Amino acid sequence: MQYLLALYMDESGWGRMTPEQQQQGAAAYTAYTQALKSAGVLINSNRLQPSPTATTLRTTNGKTQVLDGPFAESKEQLAGYYLIEAPDLDAAMQWAGRCPAVQHGIVEVRAIWAM
Amino acid sequence: MVNPPNDDRAYAAAEAVALRSRGKLIAFLAAQFGDVVAAEDALSEAFVSALAVWPQKGCPDNPEGWLLTAARRKLIDHLRKNRETSNDDEPEQLADAMIDATNDEFPNRRLALLFACAHPAIDPAIHAPLMLQVVLGLEAAQIASAFLVSPTAMAQRLVRAKTKIREAGIPFRIPERNELPDRLESVLDSIYASFAEGWADATGTDPARRELAGEAIFLARLLTQLLPDEPEAWGLLALMLYAEARRPARRTAEGEFVPLREQDKTRWDWAMIEEAEAALNHASRSRRIGRYQLEAAIQSAHVEGARTGSASWSAIVSLYDALAQLTGSPVALINRAIALADLQGPSDGLAALDAIGTDPRLESYQPYWAARADLLGRAGSLAAARHAYQLAIGLESDPAVREYLRRSCNDLPETR
Numbered sequence: 036m037q038y039l040l041a042l043y044m045d046e047s048g049w050g051r052m053t054p055e056q057q058q059q060g061a062a063a064y065t066a067y068t069q070a071l072k073s074a075g076v077l078i079n080s081n082r083l084q085p086s087p088t089a090t091t092l093r094t095t096n097g098k099t100q101v102l103d104g105p106f107a108e109s110k111e112q113l114a115g116y117y118l119i120e121a122p123d124l125d126a127a128m129q130w131a132g133r134c135p136a137v138q139h140g141i142v143e144v145r146a147i148w149a150m
Numbered sequence: 151m152v153n154p155p156n157d158d159r160a161y162a163a164a165e166a167v168a169l170r171s172r173g174k175l176i177a178f179l180a181a182q183f184g185d186v187v188a189a190e191d192a193l194s195e196a197f198v199s200a201l202a203v204w205p206q207k208g209c210p211d212n213p214e215g216w217l218l219t220a221a222r223r224k225l226i227d228h229l230r231k232n233r234e235t236s237n238d239d240e241p242e243q244l245a246d247a248m249i250d251a252t253n254d255e256f257p258n259r260r261l262a263l264l265f266a267c268a269h270p271a272i273d274p275a276i277h278a279p280l281m282l283q284v285v286l287g288l289e290a291a292q293i294a295s296a297f298l299v300s301p302t303a304m305a306q307r308l309v310r311a312k313t314k315i316r317e318a319g320i321p322f323r324i325p326e327r328n329e330l331p332d333r334l335e336s337v338l339d340s341i342y343a344s345f346a347e348g349w350a351d352a353t354g355t356d357p358a359r360r361e362l363a364g365e366a367i368f369l370a371r372l373l374t375q376l377l378p379d380e381p382e383a384w385g386l387l388a389l390m391l392y393a394e395a396r397r398p399a400r401r402t403a404e405g406e407f408v409p410l411r412e413q414d415k416t417r418w419d420w421a422m423i424e425e426a427e428a429a430l431n432h433a434s435r436s437r438r439i440g441r442y443q444l445e446a447a448i449q450s451a452h453v454e455g456a457r458t459g460s461a462s463w464s465a466i467v468s469l470y471d472a473l474a475q476l477t478g479s480p481v482a483l484i485n486r487a488i489a490l491a492d493l494q495g496p497s498d499g500l501a502a503l504d505a506i507g508t509d510p511r512l513e514s515y516q517p518y519w520a521a522r523a524d525l526l527g528r529a530g531s532l533a534a535a536r537h538a539y540q541l542a543i544g545l546e547s548d549p550a551v552r553e554y555l556r557r558s559c560n561d562l563p564e565t566r
Contacts, residue, residue, distance in 0.1 A: 036319045123321035124271055144271075146318045 037147035038119050038127040043111040044140030046085050063135040071119060078118040086112035111141055160204035167213045168197055172287040175218055177260040181322035183225055186284055186312045196220035260285060261376050262322040268336040269320050276311050277340035283308055286365050296347045296362055338386050341369050345390050363394060384433035385443030391426035392449035395419040407554035415456045423453055444473045463493035480509050488521050496528040516545040527562050535562055
């Protein structure tokens with residue numbers, strides 16, 4: 036099965052870190068991504084631009100409205116994702132548990148709808 | 151025309167297999183296909199087929215095998231229909247794999263199903279109901295009445311959980327050694343929750359609840375057979391057997407509540423108590439203590455007290471100490487205070503109750519007020535005792551216990 040690990044975090048945290056801490060943080064993600072690759076688990080992964088750059092579209096009364104900003108205003112925002120291949124939820128949860136985001140944010144595990 | 155006596159026999163045979171084997175057949179099919187809902191549907195259809203075919207051709211020698219094969223075919227048809235690009239080979243391979251399954255594999259599949267139902271990714275509140283339905287085959291309406299939830303709401307929550315098992319890919323397997331303790335804990339907790347629901351019906355007049363206690367003991371026995379090295383599984387079995395053994399003495403013939411210390415010990419089921427003692431001994435051999443072993447050990451100390459006529463309150467107090475330390479539960483602290491009162495007198499017990507602190511949950515917790523009322527009465531603080539009894543009575547839902555508290559309050563000496 037394929038699972039999406041959606042990473043949510045407080046975006047202001049990054050700016051409050053010292054350059055050294057930022058470097059360490061980035062290194063943790065690089066190592067995690069490398070581990071997923073070596074295990075042959077990783078399908079795709081990306082970090083997203085901060086949520087203020089988001090644009091939200093929806094149709095109200097037949098008219099498409101465009102809004103500047105993310106869909107939901109909340110402290111934790113979607114910051115990136117990993118798409119992985121895992122035999123079952125336990126295996127996916129094990130990978131999610133190793134993700135650095137668990138230490139400073141939230142990781143949501145969602146199975147991909149199999150077509 | 152179908153021969154009626156033969157028809158009856160086939161019906162009775164199908165019904166007997168349904169009662170005896172439904173749980174394990176579901177476990178087998180669900181584990182194989184990763185889908186509880188589809189397994190239940192396929193097995194229901196197989197039962198319908200059995201009722202159509204068995205009267206004509208006679209009951210098969212191996213009715214379980216017949217039902218399993220029929221259900222398997224229906225599941226494979228179902229999978230074919232749901233697959234856009236049907237792969238003809240794969241279902242046949244699955245079928246072959248299933249024919250190889252021997253009877254020895256059934257209990258393990260059932261255990262794997264238990265672990266799927268109590269998976270951390272499923273809302274803990276639905277673990278016990280899900281287990282009762284999927285593993286034991288109880289009806290949603292029956293479970294709903296035991297857990298005091300509307301049948302519609304219960305049915306919806308069960309369907310939602312089963313859908314999540316399928317769509318989220320929750321595995322049907324026994325966890326690895328390193329993750330077993332955590333995962334086993336939630337299985338044990340849901341078995342105990344089922345037992346507690348059954349135990350709440352003291353007189354055993356509500357068949358749905360009565361059955362829950364028995365089914366919980368059955369599952370705990372199965373766990374100890376399959377995981378004989380897990381002391382907490384033995385501890386839970388012992389705890390439930392101790393409690394169940396006292397069921398006949400918990401109420402008088404008139405349905406009045408009888409507290410533990412006043413129970414007629416000759417009405418306890420001593421054979422069951424012996425089995426409990428043996429289970430607890432088995433658990434203690436591994437030297438890994440846990441919540442259920444401690445609770446069972448407390449029961450054991452009470453039984454020993456009943457046997458010898460004098461309970462070892464100091465042992466009971468230290469067992470509650472250990473339990474409170476392990477679980478951080480205020481309930482353990484309340485019981486510790488009651489035992490301490492028996493060891494050192496009611497004022498020490500009251501001091502211990504006061505020391506539990508101001509956990510707001512205690513304000514609406516009946517056993518806290520009942521304990522306070524009893525200890526205040528014994529210490530001679532009669533007005534305060536009456537007030538505590540009133541609160542305890544107001545918080546109790548069981549009429550027999552309510553009546554017992556009312557009598558205890560009335561029995562307090564007159565204040566001048």
